[in-house]
Amino acid sequence: MNRIPVTVLGATGVVGQRFVRRLRNHPMFEVVGIAASDRSAGKRYRDACEWRLDGEPYAGLGDQVLAPSDPAEAFSPIVFSALDNAPAKEIEPAFARAGAHVFSNAASFRMDPDVPLLVPEVNPGHLALLETQRRRRDWKGSILTNPNCTTTVLVMALAPLHEAFGVETVIMTSMQAVSGAGYPGVPSLDIMGNILPHIGGEEGKVEVETGRLLGKVVDGLAVSDPMAVSALCYRAPVMDGHTESVSVRLKGNPTPDQVREVLAAWKPLPQRLGLPSAPEVPIRLHTAENRPQVRRDVELDGGMSVHVGRIRPCNVLGIKFALLGHNTERGAAGGSVLNAELAVSQGLVS
Amino acid sequence: MNRIPVTVLGATGVVGQRFVRRLRNHPMFEVVGIAASDRSAGKRYRDACEWRLDGEPYAGLGDQVLAPSDPAEAFSPIVFSALDNAPAKEIEPAFARAGAHVFSNAASFRMDPDVPLLVPEVNPGHLALLETQRRRRDWKGSILTNPNCTTTVLVMALAPLHEAFGVETVIMTSMQAVSGAGYPGVPSLDIMGNILPHIGGEEGKVEVETGRLLGKVVDGLAVSDPMAVSALCYRAPVMDGHTESVSVRLKGNPTPDQVREVLAAWKPLPQRLGLPSAPEVPIRLHTAENRPQVRRDVELDGGMSVHVGRIRPCNVLGIKFALLGHNTERGAAGGSVLNAELAVSQGLVS
Amino acid sequence: MNRIPVTVLGATGVVGQRFVRRLRNHPMFEVVGIAASDRSAGKRYRDACEWRLDGEPYAGLGDQVLAPSDPAEAFSPIVFSALDNAPAKEIEPAFARAGAHVFSNAASFRMDPDVPLLVPEVNPGHLALLETQRRRRDWKGSILTNPNCTTTVLVMALAPLHEAFGVETVIMTSMQAVSGAGYPGVPSLDIMGNILPHIGGEEGKVEVETGRLLGKVVDGLAVSDPMAVSALCYRAPVMDGHTESVSVRLKGNPTPDQVREVLAAWKPLPQRLGLPSAPEVPIRLHTAENRPQVRRDVELDGGMSVHVGRIRPCNVLGIKFALLGHNTERGAAGGSVLNAELAVSQGLVS
Amino acid sequence: MNRIPVTVLGATGVVGQRFVRRLRNHPMFEVVGIAASDRSAGKRYRDACEWRLDGEPYAGLGDQVLAPSDPAEAFSPIVFSALDNAPAKEIEPAFARAGAHVFSNAASFRMDPDVPLLVPEVNPGHLALLETQRRRRDWKGSILTNPNCTTTVLVMALAPLHEAFGVETVIMTSMQAVSGAGYPGVPSLDIMGNILPHIGGEEGKVEVETGRLLGKVVDGLAVSDPMAVSALCYRAPVMDGHTESVSVRLKGNPTPDQVREVLAAWKPLPQRLGLPSAPEVPIRLHTAENRPQVRRDVELDGGMSVHVGRIRPCNVLGIKFALLGHNTERGAAGGSVLNAELAVSQGLVS
Structure with a gap:
């Protein structure tokens, strides 16, 4: 199976780094983009932040250049967001509008009744909210969240x-x-x-x-x-x-x-x-x-x-x-990745 | 007012040391005896244990010789017990029988219905159990406890x-x-x-x-x-x-x-x-x-x-x-000392 | 003896708070001014920062209003500086020029050969540098520092x-x-x-x-x-x-x-x-x-x-x-205060 | 290649557990015996001690019965010793006399001039001391140590x-x-x-x-x-x-x-x-x-x-x-295992 291209938003933070580490060598996903705030965009990953996890620094992507958090420059069909709540509020909908399925760790949209707040073991059926979300918001893509x-x-x-x-x-x-x-x-x-x-x-x-x-x-x-x-x-x-x-x-x-x-x-x-x-x-x-x-x-x-x-x-x-x-694994990066795996297994991305 | 002579049982442990530190320069009590297990009795306080608190080491009693935990050798009208539960079971009644009022930090007698389990702010009226205790146990002294x-x-x-x-x-x-x-x-x-x-x-x-x-x-x-x-x-x-x-x-x-x-x-x-x-x-x-x-x-x-x-x-x-x-203060040594202050203020020791 | 009025610069930081706590009820000094950056000046002490030490919060000065770090508004004959190195470089000379004796914890002037770098037990004779300092710099006051x-x-x-x-x-x-x-x-x-x-x-x-x-x-x-x-x-x-x-x-x-x-x-x-x-x-x-x-x-x-x-x-x-x-005591606030005590004892302030 | 049977002495302690974990699935060695003090011998590994490392508890040997620390009951050609210094002094020579090569983490024999004190990267040539050791001590086996x-x-x-x-x-x-x-x-x-x-x-x-x-x-x-x-x-x-x-x-x-x-x-x-x-x-x-x-x-x-x-x-x-x-790895268990790998590579065990 071809791996689905994915982008990580907020890649320089601790949760962002966990996303990158988890997604390297992932059987379903391939990291094509790593994005960060304007302050870091344009820099190499290794120059923009210290690597704070163990294992291979920057998960081997230290030389990759950080994109801005803009769908025009960092689009991919699936996007993982480690953004803080304030920027998430603007940036995640922009990606969804552009057609990306955004798996977000931020709190901004969690309690919207048409946004899946998802733990795959707990409420996989909540994926059904996506239909309402698409109808209501007229996005080509979508936003799916994991809880606190x-x-x-x-x-x-x-x-x-x-x-x-x-x-x-x-x-x-x-x-x-x-x-x-x-x-x-x-x-x-x-x-x-x-x-x-x-x-x-x-x-x-x-x-x-x-x-x-x-x-x-x-x-x-x-x-x-x-x-x-x-x-x-x-x-x-x-x-x-x-x-x-x-x-x-x-x-x-x-x-x-x-x-x-x-x-x-x-x-x-x-x-x-x-x-x-x-x-x-x-x-x-x-x-x-x-x-x-x-x-x-x-x-x-x-x-x-x-x-x-x-x-x-x-x-x-x-x-x-x-x-x-x-x-930061089950409760953040790992939870989001599992959400994406579930969504893909249920036909979210064709 | 003359200070009442008191003895500290289990003086070498951490709670025992807190008892000694609290009772030095106490306005109502004067430490006349410090007692310990047979292993330590006969040694000077400073030789029997390390001092684990801050402030003056051994509260100035470093040269005092430790007595055995025996009313024949370490009696005083009021006794503070920092003993563990097992030795407390034997030693505290021996002192009470000999006429001492034992303020105990051990769990051994706490739930006996004729033993005051006391926090002075909370249930000072439970001192009334002492009458029953004296009647039932035929001790000249008594045992009063503080909770966990x-x-x-x-x-x-x-x-x-x-x-x-x-x-x-x-x-x-x-x-x-x-x-x-x-x-x-x-x-x-x-x-x-x-x-x-x-x-x-x-x-x-x-x-x-x-x-x-x-x-x-x-x-x-x-x-x-x-x-x-x-x-x-x-x-x-x-x-x-x-x-x-x-x-x-x-x-x-x-x-x-x-x-x-x-x-x-x-x-x-x-x-x-x-x-x-x-x-x-x-x-x-x-x-x-x-x-x-x-x-x-x-x-x-x-x-x-x-x-x-x-x-x-x-x-x-x-x-x-x-x-x-x-x-270890309110919940142990300090609590016991306050129990004794309350009991004395209510006429326990004449 | 009348206490000498003193001002604390950088009073909101951790070292500044230690200065204030040490100087309250000091036998030689009386805190008349507490100063801070423009961001905090004009606020009450208790509103400008959290109190990070134990003991009485804000050393009892919680309602005092913070002055700006400007000799025109916060002059006193003796000044204690808990400023960072960069602001210290500008502000401390301004106070010295205005006639204050500045006891500084910053590194900015420590190695200048006419500035006493002082530990009173170690090199009290270095107070003699002040004469050269006054001659060279034409300040009415002076700067005295304590080391790292x-x-x-x-x-x-x-x-x-x-x-x-x-x-x-x-x-x-x-x-x-x-x-x-x-x-x-x-x-x-x-x-x-x-x-x-x-x-x-x-x-x-x-x-x-x-x-x-x-x-x-x-x-x-x-x-x-x-x-x-x-x-x-x-x-x-x-x-x-x-x-x-x-x-x-x-x-x-x-x-x-x-x-x-x-x-x-x-x-x-x-x-x-x-x-x-x-x-x-x-x-x-x-x-x-x-x-x-x-x-x-x-x-x-x-x-x-x-x-x-x-x-x-x-x-x-x-x-x-x-x-x-x-x-932060001997190595910062306490050291500076002791420097001032030594200097006053040697006739710095008449 | 057939794996060489090995025994771990002192298997219940922290270093002993690291030995067992390192030696499970080792390409050159196979754990056939785990030994402990008389107090623990005869018990199953899982009943004799808590497992204090991460990974699989007891490295999968939880049901294996602990042998006494006695060559008559726990002999193997290579022995790893996590014993404390005092028991090591008696037990290690007993195994060496019986023909085992004992790789010891204890300090007891380290400074004997005929006992290799060995870090394989540092002084592999010190294996040459074994010849003297055999001659002097008349042991069929030997003792080799790693440093503090x-x-x-x-x-x-x-x-x-x-x-x-x-x-x-x-x-x-x-x-x-x-x-x-x-x-x-x-x-x-x-x-x-x-x-x-x-x-x-x-x-x-x-x-x-x-x-x-x-x-x-x-x-x-x-x-x-x-x-x-x-x-x-x-x-x-x-x-x-x-x-x-x-x-x-x-x-x-x-x-x-x-x-x-x-x-x-x-x-x-x-x-x-x-x-x-x-x-x-x-x-x-x-x-x-x-x-x-x-x-x-x-x-x-x-x-x-x-x-x-x-x-x-x-x-x-x-x-x-x-x-x-x-x-506890390079400085203890891992160091000893590497010593044994070096010694075997140089023909210690035929």
């Missing part, structure tokens, strides 16, 4: 429970990695030996996006599930990987063992299709009572699976457990 | 809310400091850049002790409040101070502003009495949205106040907030 | 050795705290669990300033000592306090014991004068083989003493030892 | 310089990872946000072993080079990888460029032989002024190469540079 990193990890664990039992309420305290704030991001003076009790806008995103992802498509529009979600988000001195402390009320009051069985048996669409970025096992279940641990577990499966451990009764909501997932 | 460090911090914030509104349910995720595990405690290989999802026995203690502290004395025995408490306890790479992420359902559904007012107005007994170790303001309310922060705030007031910030609505339980307190 | 933080700590240990034996060569590897880079400073993504092998310009400053501080005044100008100094500077994940690993060749090859005696006996001018910010003991000698440790020792004496331990033979240069000092 | 981890990293950088120019003196300050102390090793209370100025016995080992490794074999015995080496060893809050700050005097005073060329051109025996564990490039040269960095660089090449950067003039000794290497 903290939401992504949470809905991966909730989806099979929602399907099997029905999720009624969720309380989740997160201990989030510094990489979620990008570079330079969190000053070391603020976070070394410290816990920060506030991450701007994060709690609201998790509370709104979770119901949206576990909701339905009705008459071509997304309708959120009415479950009650409360998020309490903290920053912790950890590099990569968000730890989430979850309590949940499920219909029918299942036991921890029943919950465990449902999570273990879950085999959603991306795994059945064998999509290239789909982890073989979407939820890794831990039995050791002191696991999962972010530093020791989060890089497994290229950061694409989530980890659940310590499933036990909650005196208040019925079930509680420890949850862990990779914020 | 995580519980202590939690009930400080819940007590005024329970009084003003009534607490129905609580979900609390803790991010606990390494100092809570003593020395050598948590290996750096386990906690650097990591979060541990399990602290042995901690969740159960918090869930049981909270209702006990907020409960009543009925017919001379402690009766726990039936509130539902769910604790999810994590270890984080922080030196001193437990951060607690709290959601709570209060009767009558007060607003965040009403909750804030109640916490601000709280002036419990130790503050009214002006006990030496009582912080002037028991709950420090923060208005900056990124406070309290453990590294920046926890040492205020000698670690004896707790900190509350980000009081806001919770979609599930009604109110949520960020809570912070010092685990 | 790493240099300051190093020369505190070298000065008594240079006096007693003569320092011939020094090799010093530093492990420097993140606070040395100001705020926001070092990104957590760069330093958590990491060591950085480069701090821009630092090594050159230490190598040049050390000889200057241990040099002489000849014909009214500073003449550096010709000793060879090699500095290797690293950044380590530590909050406050620079650890320095020092090897030194001394004339006459003294033994470790002889070195220890000289350091222990050192009682330089500020200590003899009893200047308010001078630590009683300028060099704290540690005998425990695992001390000094930055987290446990650096805050002693308000961060104004330096710490030496593990004095032992060096196979290459003769003597080696572990050295530690506070980079 | 800090020494290993240092001599990797010094060896090509010694060959090209001659090393006269070395001053080295290390910033060592916590993994070097094993498990549980360094308490988090001691090292978080801290630097420790002392590592028991480390400095002496580096000072003595360096000359030994860069020395000669004369009349069948090892003779150390008389170079002067001074080591100043610190512990830093880093997981894996020792950073070394090196100053060196070389004969003929080469320039930094000449030093760089020599390091770049170095192609020692293991690389020429293509031994399986030899990194293609033994010394990775960095040109970015802020590299190498331990967290970002040390895992490259499976931790088997060392990293050099910032080669620049030293005012005192002539040349200084930043050095980095993996303490």
Whole structure:
């Protein structure tokens, strides 16, 4: 099969670099363009930014010249966007108008009811929103989004429970990695030996996006599930990987063992299709009572699976457990790439 | 006033050292004895252990010889115990039998219905259990305990809310400091850049002790409040101070502003009495949205106040907030000393 | 005695805040002005910046309005400058021209041969340069500087050795705290669990300033000592306090014991004068083989003493030892304030 | 080729686990035995210890039963020893007597003049000591050792310089990872946000072993080079990888460029032989002024190469540079395995 040409917008940032690294040698996609802000466009990749990941610097594209973030100069049928919210608001629609399918990591369009907010294991059916989107917006292309990193990890664990039992309420305290704030991001003076009790806008995103992802498509529009979600988000001195402390009320009051069985048996669409970025096992279940641990577990499966451990009764909501997932892989670049794989497998690009 | 002679049991450990440091130059107490296990007894304090706190090493008692943990050799009318649970089970009753009032940081007797489990701001009336204790156990002295460090911090914030509104349910995720595990405690290989999802026995203690502290004395025995408490306890790479992420359902559904007012107005007994170790303001309310922060705030007031910030609505339980307190001061040595100050002020020792 | 009015330039930064905190309730000085860049001037202190230190926020001056960095609006006889090098180059001479004595923490004028580069314990005689400075520059006031933080700590240990034996060569590897880079400073993504092998310009400053501080005044100008100094500077994940690993060749090859005696006996001018910010003991000698440790020792004496331990033979240069000092107190704000105390004691301001 | 059966002694510790992980699927060796102390012998590997590395737990050998550390029960022609020094002193000779070639990571026999202290890139000729060893000790097998981890990293950088120019003196300050102390090793209370100025016995080992490794074999015995080496060893809050700050005097005073060329051109025996564990490039040269960095660089090449950067003039000794290497791979398990590969390639086992 011929690989589909793709462009990465915002390639110089940390998430942009993860996109580039993931897409090099990808079986379905070929990076033809890397784009950046006007300040960096025209420079070679290696001159425009420091490479902040391990592995081969610039994923071997260090000599490639950065294009401007303009469809006239950087068009390709599929575009991955690691843009910040403000520029995303202008640039992503420009690409969609020009016919590109934009897989965006930005928050700008996530909650529009005709824009798929997508985690392939969770709500692949939301691709159906694209028809409405095309009709309403008169774009040749489209915009598809992935949720906030903290939401992504949470809905991966909730989806099979929602399907099997029905999720009624969720309380989740997160201990989030510094990489979620990008570079330079969190000053070391603020976070070394410290816990920060506030991450701007994060709690609201998790509370709104979770119901949206576990909701339905009705008459071509997304309708959120009415479950009650409360998020309490903290920053912790950890590099990569968000730890989430979850309590949940499920219909029918299942036991921890029943919950465990449902999570273990879950085999959603991306795994059945064998999509290239789909982890073989979407939820890794831990039995050791002191696991999962972010530093020791989060890089497994290229950061694409989530980890659940310590499933036990909650005196208040019925079930509680420890949850862990990779914020910049599953929760950002990897999630977007998997979205594209799903969309292509469902015929988005002909 | 003549100072009351006191002995510190378990003086070589980290909590024991905090006891000694707090009690030096104390207006009500005078350290006459420091005791340790048989392995250390007979040695000078400075030779038996490293001093792990800042300030003057060994609080100036480096040359004092450690006594064995035996009332025949280390009796005083008041005894502070930093013993581990196992030795506490034997040694503390021996001292109580000999006539000492033992203020214990150990878990061994906390849940006995005739033993005061005490936080002076929260349940000073539980001193009334001592009458039952004396009657039942036929000790000349007594045992009084302080709760687990995580519980202590939690009930400080819940007590005024329970009084003003009534607490129905609580979900609390803790991010606990390494100092809570003593020395050598948590290996750096386990906690650097990591979060541990399990602290042995901690969740159960918090869930049981909270209702006990907020409960009543009925017919001379402690009766726990039936509130539902769910604790999810994590270890984080922080030196001193437990951060607690709290959601709570209060009767009558007060607003965040009403909750804030109640916490601000709280002036419990130790503050009214002006006990030496009582912080002037028991709950420090923060208005900056990124406070309290453990590294920046926890040492205020000698670690004896707790900190509350980000009081806001919770979609599930009604109110949520960020809570912070010092685990080895308010939650251990300082808490025990304040218990003794309260008991003496109420006539325990004549 | 009436307190001398002083102004703090650059009051919003981390070093500026330390100046303000140190100068509140100072027996010789009274903060009458706090100044900042045009962006902040006219705002109240509390609105212009976050307070990043512990203790009382804004040292009680939160409501004071920030002046512009202009002698016409913020003159006082003594001025403390926490400015960055570029603005310092313009602003400090403007104040000196207007008659102020500027005690600067910036690098801009340090190596000018008519500007005192001063550590009061080390080279108080360099105040004599002021006469030349006044003659040459025709300023009514003057500029006096303190060295780079790493240099300051190093020369505190070298000065008594240079006096007693003569320092011939020094090799010093530093492990420097993140606070040395100001705020926001070092990104957590760069330093958590990491060591950085480069701090821009630092090594050159230490190598040049050390000889200057241990040099002489000849014909009214500073003449550096010709000793060879090699500095290797690293950044380590530590909050406050620079650890320095020092090897030194001394004339006459003294033994470790002889070195220890000289350091222990050192009682330089500020200590003899009893200047308010001078630590009683300028060099704290540690005998425990695992001390000094930055987290446990650096805050002693308000961060104004330096710490030496593990004095032992060096196979290459003769003597080696572990050295530690506070980079933002002794190495910045505290050092500048002590300079002013010395200058006033010597009659700088009448 | 048939793989040679090997046994790992001390398989439950951190270094032992690294041995097992490295030797699984090794082209020359096959793990047939894993042995441990009497306390663990007889248990399955997974029951005797926690697995502390990433990758497949227990390297797939979780069900294998641990043998006692006794040649009668755990003999194989090649044995890798991760034993501590005290048990190594008894157990390693017992295996050698029984005919095994023991590749030891312990310090017990390193400085014996008839025991090869070996880094294959540095002194492969020291294998010649085995003849003397056999003659003197009358063992059918032998003992071969690798140096202390800090020494290993240092001599990797010094060896090509010694060959090209001659090393006269070395001053080295290390910033060592916590993994070097094993498990549980360094308490988090001691090292978080801290630097420790002392590592028991480390400095002496580096000072003595360096000359030994860069020395000669004369009349069948090892003779150390008389170079002067001074080591100043610190512990830093880093997981894996020792950073070394090196100053060196070389004969003929080469320039930094000449030093760089020599390091770049170095192609020692293991690389020429293509031994399986030899990194293609033994010394990775960095040109970015802020590299190498331990967290970002040390895992490259499976931790088997060392990293050099910032080669620049030293005012005192002539040349200084930043050095980095993996303490538990190149400096322990990986180093020992490479020793065995070299020895087998030179006909040790027939």
